[in-house]
Amino acid sequence: MKHSNIPIFIPELACPHQCIFCNQSKISGQKDIPQPENIPAIIESHLATMNDGREIEIAFFGGSFTGIPYDLQERYLSVAYNYIEAGKINGIRLSTRPDYINEKILDLLKRYGVKTIELGAQSTDDTVLLASGRGHKSEAIRQASELILKNGFHLGLQMMIGLPQDNYERSSKTVDDIISLGADNTRIYPTLVIKGTQLAKLYEMGHYKPLDIPTAVSWAKEFYLRFEKANVKVLRVGLHPSEELDYNKSLLAGPYHKSFMELMMSAIWRDILERELKERHDEQLRLTVNPHQVNFVWGYQGSNKDLFQSKKLEVKISGDESLSKYEIKISHC
Ligand code: SF4
Numbered sequence: 001m002k003h004s005n006i007p008i009f010i011p012e013l014a015c016p017h018q019c020i021f022c023n024q025s026k027i028s029g030q031k032d033i034p035q036p037e038n039i040p041a042i043i044e045s046h047l048a049t050m051n052d053g054r055e056i057e058i059a060f061f062g063g064s065f066t067g068i069p070y071d072l073q074e075r076y077l078s079v080a081y082n083y084i085e086a087g088k089i090n091g092i093r094l095s096t097r098p099d100y101i102n103e104k105i106l107d108l109l110k111r112y113g114v115k116t117i118e119l120g121a122q123s124t125d126d127t128v129l130l131a132s133g134r135g136h137k138s139e140a141i142r143q144a145s146e147l148i149l150k151n152g153f154h155l156g157l158q159m160m161i162g163l164p165q166d167n168y169e170r171s172s173k174t175v176d177d178i179i180s181l182g183a184d185n186t187r188i189y190p191t192l193v194i195k196g197t198q199l200a201k202l203y204e205m206g207h208y209k210p211l212d213i214p215t216a217v218s219w220a221k222e223f224y225l226r227f228e229k230a231n232v233k234v235l236r237v238g239l240h241p242s243e244e245l246d247y248n249k250s251l252l253a254g255p256y257h258k259s260f261m262e263l264m265m266s267a268i269w270r271d272i273l274e275r276e277l278k279e280r281h282d283e284q285l286r287l288t289v290n291p292h293q294v295n296f297v298w299g300y301q302g303s304n305k306d307l308f309q310s311k312k313l314e315v316k317i318s319g320d321e322s323l324s325k326y327e328i329k330i331s332h333c
Contacts (some may be wrong), residue, residue, distance in 0.1 A: 001054060004055070005059040006046040008058065008061070009062035010065065016067075017097070018130055020164070020202070023195070036072070036076050036078075043089075055090050057093050057115070057116070058086070058093075059094065060092070060184065061094070062095070064100050066097045067096065069071055070104075070108070073108060075110060077092065089117075093114065093116035094109075094117060095118040095156075096117070098140040099144070102153075103147070114153065116153060116154040117154070118157070118187070119144055119145065121158060122158065122160040123159065123171070124178070125166070126175040128165045128166045128170055131161075145157065145183070149182050156183055156185040156235070158181040159174050159175070159187070159188055160186075160189045160190070160191050161216060162211035164202065165228055168219060171223070175226050179226070179232055184232060185232060185234070187237070189236075189237075189252060190210075190238060192210070192253070193208060193251070193254045194251065203253055208257060210253050213263070216255035217263050220238075221264050222324045224264060237261045266296050266300040268296070268326070269293065273297070273304060276328055279308070283314070286315075286318060287316070287317045287328055289329075290323045
């Protein structure tokens with residue numbers, strides 16, 4: 001069944017931390033914090049475009065929801081819960097920090113129909129967490145994950161690649177840990193340098209070097225495939241484009257691309273094509289793939305076409321619903 005979130009961004013509300021990469025209001029492009037009484041209008045405006053029987057969740061994102069004062073959390077949740085009781089939405093999901101999870105909070109979330117808790121884990125390496133100013137160690141991620149699962153919630157563990165002191169091995173270990181901690185979903189965010197953050201200062205002083213786009217795509221591609229293999233759903237790769245994520249506005253440096261996911265999927269197909277077409281030269285071929293993959297086989301802005309050209313292959317690509325995501329049939333046309 002089709003699934004949609006009604007996102008409600010609560011930037012930096014009650015977050016006393018200053019992770020060195022974070023400037024939530026700039027990332028979400030939103031500076032005003034919606035109050036509980038503003039929530040129905042946001043929900044209603046989304047519901048008006050979602051009347052096709054899909055599964056809908058209200059998603060409190062953008063800050064550390066469970067760091068909000070308890071009473072205020074309850075006010076937000078009770079507004080959202082009215083929509084569950086009315087049968088208009090199926091559940092609530094939210095994002096928060098690992099060290100803002102305890103039994104009392106989980107009881108509250110359970111009472112108001114929260115189904116999924118996404119923790120901003122970012123890394124499971126203590127050196128990286130320390131260098132990023134997260135204010136907790138990887139042990140907090142492990143403890144919170146266990147508590148969330150024990151209380152019957154779905155667990156999401158988000159990760160960032162390219163944080164200060166990060167390297168391929170540390171990010172790769174984070175992937176292993178997210179899988180073994182029992183997450184059923186994740187998001188992969190390449191670290192960007194946003195103006196006004198500590199990271200921006202480090203970058204300007206030459207003490208931090210972000211990943212470049214090819215490296216970020218290459219890591220994301222491998223991690224994405226490992227998560228898929230382990231049945232951990234990857235909900236997002238790369239930040240949502242927003243007006244602020246622009247070099248003329250808040251973005252200072254880093255592997256930002258408005259179509260990062262498409263770049264990554266094109267790279268996945270590049271590998272498949274190189275493997276499957278290894279022995280093919282000077283031929284007219286029809287490649288048949290799942291219809292959702294056709295654009296990725298051509299590559300972002302046709303980036304995979306040079307492979308066909310270098311092999312003097314004349315290629316037609318068609319879709320067949322019966323094929324699985326990475327399946328390809330090759331025939332002569
Ligand atoms: S905990 Fe989350 S909201 Fe708070 S500074 Fe860090 S990344 Fe930003």
